[in-house]
Structures are given as C-alpha cells and as structure tokens.
Amino acid sequence: MTWISKLTTAFGLLLLAHSCYSAQEFSTLQSYRSSGTLQIAPAALPVDITIETVAALLIASLGLVLGTQQLKPIQWHVWAGKIEREGAGGANDADGKTNKDYVRHPFRFLETRPGFVDIRQQRKTFGDWVRDGGNTK
Incomplete structure (x- = not known):
C-alpha cells in the first residue's frame, strides 16, 4: 500500500468511528429524553450522521481499492x-x-x-524387423 492509500483508508475509518460515536450518543440522548413522564416517539437518525457514515464508507473503500496490487x-x-x-x-x-x-x-x-512419435515409421521398422526374422543388425 502506498502512503496515499493508507492515509485515505485511515481518514475514512476515523470518519466512520466518529459517525458511529455520534449515532450512539444520539440514541443515548433519545433514551434519556423518552424515559421522562412524557412519552415521545423515537426520532429518526439525523441526516448529517447518515451522510457522514456513507461518506466514511466510500472514503475507506476508496483507500482500500487504491492500495491493492x-x-x-x-x-x-x-x-x-x-x-x-x-x-x-x-x-x-x-x-x-x-x-x-x-x-x-x-x-x-x-x-x-x-517430440511426437511417428507411429507409421515405427510400424514399418517393426515390420522390417519381423520379416528379417527378428535379427538385430
């Protein structure tokens, strides 16, 4: 891996860790908020955390692809x-x-x-040998 791909992968993983931490903090705040006397419907994950997660995955994937042989x-x-x-x-x-x-x-x-064997030539040589009575020359 070249240093550019390592740096890109590390940056993507850092962004991914930050987005995971942000999502965990958001869900913790939502649980504290809904534990009170008012029952509030759970809110969806904010768009900025979702965008950061997707961008982090794309950047980390790009860094890994750049580092392949x-x-x-x-x-x-x-x-x-x-x-x-x-x-x-x-x-x-x-x-x-x-x-x-x-x-x-x-x-x-x-x-x-x-090399390839010439079967016809070997058959002719064998036939000549048999006709001569099997004597070697």
Missing part, C-alpha cells in the same frame, strides 16, 4: 508470456518484490518434452 491476467498463457518477455520484473508486485508463485520460464516443460 495490479491484477494478474485471467488467462495463464497471457501471464506466462508477460513473464517470458519481461523476466523476473514481470512477476513483481506493487512493492517491487517478486511474487512467491513466480516460475522462471513458464513454458520450460513444453520445450523439454519429447
């Missing part, structure tokens, strides 16, 4: 191609550290596997 591609071959082009720098997160799931060369297993 860049999303990885959904398709594996796109991610692997990026790593192959950029090397270890393609697998760095927002802090510049290499991700723990980084593999040096994602297509390495494709390049080291054996």
Whole structure:
C-alpha cells in the first residue's frame, strides 16, 4: 500500500468511528429524553450522521481499492508470456518484490518434452524387423 492509500483508508475509518460515536450518543440522548413522564416517539437518525457514515464508507473503500496490487491476467498463457518477455520484473508486485508463485520460464516443460512419435515409421521398422526374422543388425 502506498502512503496515499493508507492515509485515505485511515481518514475514512476515523470518519466512520466518529459517525458511529455520534449515532450512539444520539440514541443515548433519545433514551434519556423518552424515559421522562412524557412519552415521545423515537426520532429518526439525523441526516448529517447518515451522510457522514456513507461518506466514511466510500472514503475507506476508496483507500482500500487504491492500495491493492495490479491484477494478474485471467488467462495463464497471457501471464506466462508477460513473464517470458519481461523476466523476473514481470512477476513483481506493487512493492517491487517478486511474487512467491513466480516460475522462471513458464513454458520450460513444453520445450523439454519429447517430440511426437511417428507411429507409421515405427510400424514399418517393426515390420522390417519381423520379416528379417527378428535379427538385430
């Protein structure tokens, strides 16, 4: 997280704590007021406390979104191609550290596997071997 996102998140959480405290104080004052001899209908939460709560949630959410790292591609071959082009720098997160799931060369297993087998050629070679009586040359 960058310091801007941390500051935004902290400010949003501070506003949220203040709005929660204000709502609690309002409900406490309403309970003292209605405990007297007059029965007064409970009042709704003031608009300023509601607006402060919604604004605090939006600001805190914005700070959290700003602090997230860049999303990885959904398709594996796109991610692997990026790593192959950029090397270890393609697998760095927002802090510049290499991700723990980084593999040096994602297509390495494709390049080291054996090639395709020509079944027709092997059948012809086996047929020739059988016709020769099974003798090795």
